[in-house]
Amino acid sequence: MSDSHRRTLPEQDTIFALSSGASQKAGVAVIRISGPHADVVLRHLLSAQDVSDPDPELALPKARMASLRKLFGGISSTSVDAGAALVGNMKEILDQALVLRFPGPRSFTGEDVVELHVHGGLAVVSAVTNELMRLRMHPLAIPLRPAEKGEFTRRAFENDRMDLTEVEGLADLISAETTEQRRLALRQMGGNLRVLYDSWRAQIIKCMANVEAVIDFGDDVDDDALDAMAPLLRDLEAELSAHVQDNRRGEIVRSGVRVAIVGAPNAGKSSLLNALAKRPAAIVSSVAGTTRDVIEVHLDVAGVAVILSDTAGIREETEDAIEQIGIERAKQALADADLVLHVVDVRQTDGASMRAFSDTQSDSVGVVTVFNKTDLSSEEERQVAAATMQQLGRAKGSELWISCTTGAGMDAFQSAFETRVRELLWNNSSGTGHECDASPTAVITRARHRVHVENAIHSLRTFIHEFLEQNNLPLDIATEELRHAASELGQITGTIHTEDVLDIVFQDFCIGK
Numbered sequence: 009m010s011d012s013h014r015r016t017l018p019e020q021d022t023i024f025a026l027s028s029g030a031s032q033k034a035g036v037a038v039i040r041i042s043g044p045h046a047d048v049v050l051r052h053l054l055s056a057q058d059v060s061d062p063d064p065e066l067a068l069p070k071a072r073m074a075s076l077r078k079l080f081g082g083i084s085s086t087s088v089d090a091g092a093a094l095v096g097n098m099k100e101i102l103d104q105a106l107v108l109r110f111p112g113p114r115s116f117t118g119e120d121v122v123e124l125h126v127h128g129g130l131a132v133v134s135a136v137t138n139e140l141m142r143l144r145m146h147p148l149a150i151p152l153r154p155a156e157k158g159e160f161t162r163r164a165f166e167n168d169r170m171d172l173t174e175v176e177g178l179a180d181l182i183s184a185e186t187t188e189q190r191r192l193a194l195r196q197m198g199g200n201l202r203v204l205y206d207s208w209r210a211q212i213i214k215c216m217a218n219v220e221a222v223i224d225f226g227d228d229v230d231d232d233a234l235d236a237m238a239p240l241l242r243d244l245e246a247e248l249s250a251h252v253q254d255n256r257r258g259e260i261v262r263s264g265v266r267v268a269i270v271g272a273p274n275a276g277k278s279s280l281l282n283a284l285a286k287r288p289a290a291i292v293s294s295v296a297g298t299t300r301d302v303i304e305v306h307l308d309v310a311g312v313a314v315i316l317s318d319t320a321g322i323r324e325e326t327e328d329a330i331e332q333i334g335i336e337r338a339k340q341a342l343a344d345a346d347l348v349l350h351v352v353d354v355r356q357t358d359g360a361s362m363r364a365f366s367d368t369q370s371d372s373v374g375v376v377t378v379f380n381k382t383d384l385s386s387e388e389e390r391q392v393a394a395a396t397m398q399q400l401g402r403a404k405g406s407e408l409w410i411s412c413t414t415g416a417g418m419d420a421f422q423s424a425f426e427t428r429v430r431e432l433l434w435n436n437s438s439g440t441g442h443e444c445d446a447s448p449t450a451v452i453t454r455a456r457h458r459v460h461v462e463n464a465i466h467s468l469r470t471f472i473h474e475f476l477e478q479n480n481l482p483l484d485i486a487t488e489e490l491r492h493a494a495s496e497l498g499q500i501t502g503t504i505h506t507e508d509v510l511d512i513v514f515q516d517f518c519i520g521k
């Protein structure tokens with residue numbers, strides 16, 4: 009484990025990759041080159057002559073200024089055959105491109121970076137990348153090679169342009185599919201977690217320095233210095249504890265809210281899934297016990313990623329072994345859910361299934377009761393349904409009434425569903441869509457962060473309890489607990505890291521990022 013990620017590296021290879029999306033029809037493709045030879049490579053591309061050492065006077069674009077340039081490449085046999093007007097060692101024009109230079113360290117990677125914004129066609133991109141491959145074999149032996157997965161970002165990290173949380177934020181931003189995922193990722197990439205963890209770490213290190221001063225001073229523990237430290241550490245411990253008690257909302261925004269549709273057979277669960285997915289994702293039939301497996305669809309619900317699961321109808325008695333397995337899976341989906349949609353045929357609310365279901369659900373999970381088939385029900389049946397809700401102790405009016413067949417009540421259902429999903433994350437049902445922006449607190453987005461923060465809390469508590477309060481530990485051993493807490497926070501940001509951790513973080517990246 010190294011205490012700093014600044015390494016003395018041998019001179020780095022210069023790397024290149026297509027950094028824009030893989031679509032072959034895009035108007036523009038961006039090829040990125042990073043490393044000490046980025047300008048040399050660019051000079052070769054801008055030189056019309058195939059010479060081993062292009063004119064060093066050849067004007068490169070000014071730093072950070074876009075410049076429209078012709079890119080040249082080696083003479084292809086086809087263009088010679090076609091009688092292209094090539095004279096001597098003249099090269100062929102590959103494309104007319106916007107060229108940008110970002111001399112290090114003020115660049116994404118911290119190295120010299122060149123960006124070539126070429127036309128997006130497959131032939132253009134491969135002509136330019138082939139030319140870069142050809143330069144690898146150049147007599148000057150330019151150490152140039154295609155980039156590996158995540159290598160640009162890894163260099164940015166190694167050159168202190170980003171910490172690990174910002175790297176993770178960037179990975180999340182690239183894969184963000186919903187508004188809230190984008191917002192969360194953008195804030196993390198902007199450094200909100202880095203600032204938080206660095207400031208906590210700095211406070212712990214300051215306390216450590218004070219304790220070490222006491223140790224150096226002699227055997228007599230300076231009670232005043234330690235007394236002054238106690239409230240600071242208690243406050244810090246409280247702050248860290250509040251940080252982990254976040255209902256996992258950052259992790260849920262990132263991975264998606266898990267919503268399970270459960271209920272008795274034939275209640276209309278698959279019909280509801282199809283209505284929400286706006287496609288016939290699940291088979292609907294009048295045969296009770298149609299759905300066996302868990303069927304998942306991914307939705308964007310008011311900017312939040314939702315993984316919606318349709319499940320087998322839960323009933324106590326079934327002879328069918330496969331249906332029994334389906335019921336077990338349904339119960340598992342119920343246990344894993346962040347939110348449950350309990351679908352009930354409004355004409356069958358007095359059965360044992362409603363009660364049985366109430367017993368299986370966990371208290372921490374939100375449950376929305378959805379009475380379906382209102383088109384078939386009588387007023388009396390609806391009153392019985394509402395009365396059953398009250399007997400079960402549910403708040404009056406908390407149930408929703410729909411007909412999957414006619415679509416009645418679906419708008420109200422949709423908006424109540426959106427509110428519940430957002431409430432789950434922010435305890436705020438205003439539905440403005442800006443709750444996150446209004447409270448830009450840094451939230452944990454990965455289990456990796458949570459483990460380290462919990463370890464840091466444990467060490468702080470041990471120091472406070474075993475040393476400051478009980479005086480059970482000698483000072484030098486107690487200090488180790490502070491050192492450990494600081495180290496745990498340093499591992500989140502990558503100030504302290506192992507190669508294994510980096511491999512895990514960077515595995516989310518693809519080539520060109």
Ligand SMILES: Nc1nc2c(ncn2[C@@H]2O[C@H](COP(=O)(O)OP(=O)(O)OP(=O)(O)O)[C@@H](O)[C@H]2O)c(=O)[nH]1
Pocket residue numbers: 272273274275276277278279280291292293294295296297298299300319320321322380381382383384410411412413414
């Ligand atoms: N009239 C009416 N029929 C409905 C409504 N919703 C669903 N149905 C019908 O009820 C039957 C069962 O619907 P499904 O959606 O398959 O029910 P399910 O809960 O998924 O059933 P299982 O998978 O067997 O547990 C089908 O014939 C649907 O067409 C509704 O609101 N009104």
Ligand SMILES: [Mg+2]
Pocket residue numbers: 277278279290291292298299318319
């Ligand atoms: Mg079904």
